[in-house]
Amino acid sequence: MNLADMLGYADIAQLTRIAAAYGCDCNGHSKHELIQSILTAAGRKELVDAQIDAMPIEDLRFLNSLLFDAREAFSLEELLARVRLSRFDRTDSVEAKAAEPKQAAAAKAGRSPAQGKPKRGKEGAKGAKDAKKETAQAASPEAGLRETIARFKQSGWLFNGYSGTNRYLFHVPNDLKERFREALGRRFEERLRYGEEPAAYRDEQTLMAEDALLLLGHIDKHDIPLTADGAMYKRNATQLLELLSVREELPPKGPWRFGYGRRFKDFPDRLALLYDYCHYRRWISEADMRLTLTASGKEKLEGRIRDEPEELYRFWLRLYKGAVPNILSLVNWIDRLAARWVSADSLQAVLLPYVRPFYYDDAASVLNKRVLGMMVHLGLLRLGRDDALGVVYKMTNAGRAAVKGNRIDDREGITLH
Structure with missing residues (x-):
């Protein structure tokens, strides 16, 4: 419903308060005049x-x-x-x-x-x-x-x-x-600073979906033992990381890592999301202290069909929503504000006041690592470097389509076990 419809249901007392908030000068005893004045002001x-x-x-x-x-x-x-x-x-x-x-x-x-x-x-x-x-x-x-x-x-x-x-x-x-x-x-x-297209930029479109198939293929070809809590041993995890399209290092011992997925504590950010996605889709199994493909995982691997960006994007939104409650609004603002090449510093300056810290992550880490960084990995954002502006971002066409086509609410968050 629009404002005019809702005002039609309101009583005189409520309309009078709203008119006062908008600074309307009108006949306070006429519901019609109050509504028209409010609509004009709004x-x-x-x-x-x-x-x-x-x-x-x-x-x-x-x-x-x-x-x-x-x-x-x-x-x-x-x-x-x-x-x-x-x-x-x-x-x-x-x-x-x-x-x-x-x-x-x-x-x-x-x-x-x-x-x-x-x-x-x-x-x-x-x-x-x-x-x-x-x-x-x-x-x-x-x-x-x-x-x-x-x-x-x-x-x-x-x-x-x-x-x-x-x-x-x-x-x-x-x-x-x-x-x-x-x-x-x-x-x-x-408050934003915009620039021209940089000479070189990173674009990871389709890479996450391709790496999901690489992950399934690696599991299919190797006998991968798991620790008592279901994690890969360091040697096996390192072998897997060397296969993937984006180079990452295993997280160091010590710092807390939780809140962004079930295997976030064991893997670097991108691989953790990829692994959790495959587990969520029931393509992999951790039964009997071995990492294996399920029947649906074998079927997925044999079909060699990449998932659409929207599927990975929606999973990421739902998984990260517990730690970043307003992730949907942040992504939508980035979609709008980075429709052309924009400096990372200026984008961070306008969005940081809206980013809630999460335990060990301060607001800057949440925005840069958990939101902007993962949007690059998901192929939603391109990342470049401008001589004058430094790091710059721009939404991809696939990213804009994914953001516009997906809406979630508070009840759609997921917790993986």
Whole structure:
């Protein structure tokens, strides 16, 4: 549904609040006039740009999480989770984690962490009242999350359904989604640096799919023993890596590696994705401490038919979504912003505020290694080097088709066992 349809279901009180948020000057007792004024205001590009510019980064992250989602409706719990995920600068900081025990102790004692002994008289009463308010806010962070959702409703960006169980779901008008995408896109593009086609660039289109067949062929020809936890021995893994189209080294011992697939701890990034894909498709088996082909794996190998880029791309999205919750929006922004050769530094600068760190990966590692790097391996992006701009990226035609043709939602993530 579009904004006009949703406004038609809203009551006068809600329309009045939305009109005030848009700065409309109209007859507040006429539903028709309120709707027309809101639609006129919402259609003005400069007003949408001003709304985007006025948003704090947490609100922008929350909004961004909705713009490329395939679903039409969201439950309150889903929206609360998204608002919570949008606040990682504050909740994931060392200072915030260090303050948590103090806040908990203060809440238990009925005072704020900064509050000393209670003062007497009016000043003491005011201090106690303020402290009680601070303690209530600290003890109920959910209230702040709900305030964000209420603010989006008052601005006319979120609407409740109007019949049956739909009344308990929230909707974002489709045309508003498009306007916000355009406004955010303009904001990003102003800060990007674009260049001409570099003299040389890397293009890995079809290589991942070809290497899937190489992997199956290698397993078919060799007796590959596995460790007790199902991993390849180093010698066998090294032999396999030497066959593949893109050179990678086995990960060193020590650093934590988890969150991006079942064999991510054992293999370098690209091979881990490739191996997990073949396992997910049930082409390989780890039974009886041996790595072998299944019947469907033998059939796949004999057919010699490469998988389409969309299949590998969709698997990657679903597998990485647990560690990178907004991976779909990041990929869609990269698709739009790297339609021509763009500098990696400027692309990183506009997208990093929207990237949540993941345990041992800081935001830059998540963006560069887990998103941009894997998009190159999947053949979605070309990577080049420009004399003036340094590293540059550009989407491939196959990559643009894959991104436009695939939408996933939160319920489509996968965990491999």
